Amino acid sequence: xxxxPENEGLxxxxxxxxxxxxxxxxxxxxxxxxFMLMSHQLRxxxxxxxxxxxxxxxxxTDDPEVVRRLLGKALARGDEMLDTINEMIVLGQLYxxxxxxxxxGTCEAVAVLVKCVETVSxxxxxxxxxxxxxxxxxxxxxxxxxxxxxxxxxxxxxxxxYSYEGSTVHAGLKKASGGKVVFTVEDEGIGIPEEAVSGIFxxxxxxxxxxxxxxxxxxLGMPIxxxxxxxxxxxxxxxxxxxxxxRVEVIIPATGPAS
Ligand SMILES: Nc1ncnc2c1ncn2[C@@H]1O[C@H](COP(=O)(O)OP(=O)(O)OP(=O)(O)O)[C@@H](O)[C@H]1O
Ligand SMILES: [Mg+2]
Numbered sequence: 001x002x003x004x005p006e007n008e009g010l011x012x013x014x015x016x017x018x019x020x021x022x023x024x025x026x027x028x029x030x031x032x033x034x035f036m037l038m039s040h041q042l043r044x045x046x047x048x049x050x051x052x053x054x055x056x057x058x059x060x061t062d063d064p065e066v067v068r069r070l071l072g073k074a075l076a077r078g079d080e081m082l083d084t085i086n087e088m089i090v091l092g093q094l095y096x097x098x099x100x101x102x103x104x105g106t107c108e109a110v111a112v113l114v115k116c117v118e119t120v121s122x123x124x125x126x127x128x129x130x131x132x133x134x135x136x137x138x139x140x141x142x143x144x145x146x147x148x149x150x151x152x153x154x155x156x157x158x159x160x161x162y163s164y165e166g167s168t169v170h171a172g173l174k175k176a177s178g179g180k181v182v183f184t185v186e187d188e189g190i191g192i193p194e195e196a197v198s199g200i201f202x203x204x205x206x207x208x209x210x211x212x213x214x215x216x217x218x219x220l221g222m223p224i225x226x227x228x229x230x231x232x233x234x235x236x237x238x239x240x241x242x243x244x245x246x247r248v249e250v251i252i253p254a255t256g257p258a259s
C-alpha cells in the first residue's frame with residue numbers, strides 16, 4: 001500500500017541527483033571554456049609576435065623604419081600578453097581565498113585617483129575623450145594603493161574604451177556617511193545591453209557590442225574589480241543603458257580623514 005509514497009521519494013531523490021549532475025556538468029563545461037579562452041587569449045598575441053620576429057630574422061625588409069614599426073607592433077602584443085598574465089595572477093590569488101597581502105592597507109584615495117586618471121589619459125587623448133575629475137576632501141581608504149589602482153584603472157579604462165570619440169568621462173570621488181569613500185565613473189558610451197549586464201562580472205565574458213567596439217580585451221577587468229571590492233567589504237553598483245552610457249559606483253570603507 002505504501003509503494004506509491006516510496007516511489008515518490010525515490011523519484012524525488014533521482015531528480016535531485018540529476019540536478020546535482022547537471023550543475024556539475026555545467027560547472028565543468030564553464031571551466032573547460034575558461035581554459036580554452038585563456039589559451040586563446042595568450043596564443044593569439046604570441047603567434048602575432050612570433051610572425052613579426054620571424055619576418056625580421058628572415059630579412060623580410062632592410063628598411064630600418066619598417067623594422068622599427070614591426071618591432072613596435074611585437075612589443076605591443078608582448079605588453080598585451082603581460083597584462084593578461086598579470087591579471088590572471090591577481091585573480092588567482094583572490095580566487096584561492098588569498099589576496100589579503102594584495103588588498104590590505106590604507107591609501108589616500110584622491111591621490112590614487114589622480115595618478116590613475118593620468119595613466120589612462122593617453123588612451124583617452126587618442127580618442128579625443130576628456131576625463132573630468134571631481135573630488136571631495138581627501139579620505140583615507142581602507143585598501144592598499146595597488147588594489148585601489150586596479151579598481152580605478154580598470155573602471156576608468158573601460159569608460160574610455162567603450163566611449164565614442166570626443167565624448168566626456170566623469171570620474172568622481174567623495175566621502176559618504178558611515179565612514180565610506182564613494183567612487184563613481186560615468187561615460188556616454190556604448191552601454192551594456194540588458195541581457196549582458198548579469199554576465200559582466202564573469203571571467204572572460206564580453207558583451208557583443210563591446211567586442212564590436214573594441215577588438216581586444218580579456219574580460220577579466222570587471223571580475224578582478226569585483227573580487228577586490230568584495231575582499232575589502234565594499235560594494236559595486238553598475239547602471240547602464242545600451243547606446244546611452246554606463247555609470248559604475250564603488251563604495252569602499254574609509255579609515256578616517258587624511259591629515
Ligand atoms: N563602461 C562600459 N561601457 C560598456 N560596456 C562595459 C563597460 N564596462 C564594462 N563593460 C562590459 O563588461 C565587459 C567586461 O568588462 P571587463 O573590463 O571585465 O573586460 P574587457 O574590458 O572586455 O577586457 P579587459 O579584461 O581587457 O578589461 C566588457 O567586455 C563590456 O561588455
Ligand atoms: Mg576592461
